[in-house]
Amino acid sequence: MKKIFHKIAANKNHIYVWKVISTSSDLVKNPLFTIEELKAAKELKSEKRKTEFLASRLALKNLFSNHLELKHHKSGKPYIKEAKHISISHSKDYIAIAFGEENIGVDIEEPKEKMLKLIPRILSEREYTEFQKNPSLELSCKLWGAKEAVLKYVGDKTINYRDEIQIENIKSGKAKYLELGFNVNFENVEEMILTTVTSN
Numbered sequence: 001m002k003k004i005f006h007k008i009a010a011n012k013n014h015i016y017v018w019k020v021i022s023t024s025s026d027l028v029k030n031p032l033f034t035i036e037e038l039k040a041a042k043e044l045k046s047e048k049r050k051t052e053f054l055a056s057r058l059a060l061k062n063l064f065s066n067h068l069e070l071k072h073h074k075s076g077k078p079y080i081k082e083a084k085h086i087s088i089s090h091s092k093d094y095i096a097i098a099f100g101e102e103n104i105g106v107d108i109e110e111p112k113e114k115m116l117k118l119i120p121r122i123l124s125e126r127e128y129t130e131f132q133k134n135p136s137l138e139l140s141c142k143l144w145g146a147k148e149a150v151l152k153y154v155g156d157k158t159i160n161y162r163d164e165i166q167i168e169n170i171k172s173g174k175a176k177y178l179e180l181g182f183n184v185n186f187e188n189v190e191e192m193i194l195t196t197v198t199s200n
Contacts, residue, residue: 001055005189011198013085013100017108017189018059020093024050032061034069052090059095077155087152094192105153105182105197108189111141122147124163138193143167145195146175146184153182153197174200 005017024047028038037057044050061068064082072078078086083099087106090096096108109115119140120128131139150165151157154177159165168174173184180199187194 001058003059005187005194007187009100009104009185009196009198011100011102011104013098013102013104013196013198015098015104015106015187015194015196016059016063016096017192017194018055018095018097019190020051020055020095022051022055023047024054027051027054027058030054030058032058032066052095056088056090056095056097059097063097073155075155076157077152087149089148089152091192094189096194098196102198103153105149105151107145107148107152107195108192109141109145109148109195110192111137113137115140115144119143122162124166127167139170141193142170142186142195145186145193146170146197149184149195149197150175150177150182153199154180 002019002021004019007015041050041053044053057070060070068080068082070078070080078088080086084101085103086099087104088097089107091108092110094108096106098104098106146167147161147165151159164177166176168176175182175184182197183200185196
């Protein structure tokens with residue numbers, strides 16, 4: 001694994017990105033993993049999912065402690081005892097992790113053609129009308145990332161992704177979920193777009 005990005009945001013949250021250059025069969029050899037973690041990884045059927053499972057835990061152990069345990073609430077939102085808030089995203093060969101004293105949502109995506117096909121399904125009518133004025137792969141990736149990052153922040157998979165998460169202005173980085181307002185920030189990390197959201 002190779003750390004390729006680190007930033008301390010204005011709210012003192014840390015944002016990291018790693019590029020995973022090892023396979024799951026290489027990662028399992030690391031002595032930092034517990035028997036329980038190795039057993040859980042073995043039960044995962046997808047090779048990609050196994051690699052993500054192991055790599056995210058190894059990254060956190062290297063940041064905090066060899067004894068760190070990454071767990072999840074029933075909603076799926078991750079938590080660790082070493083940080084008040086944490087958010088994790090995987091895509092392609094990249095892992096993004098954000099954590100700190102304030103809640104944060106993170107997403108990392110590669111702009112791809114398939115996003116143009118998905119966009120009509122994730123945007124509200126108003127958002128899609130705005131998107132059609134100047135459509136692009138980059139914009140579709142940012143809109144997707146903003147919605148994903150808000151979802152990670154809230155930690156509720158039952159959210160109506162299309163209509164309840166509103167991108168008010170992608171250029172100025174403003175989004176909303178119910179009465180919660182968000183600041184949306186984008187970073188280009190190699191060929192990926194890293195998106196983070198915090199409350200405003």
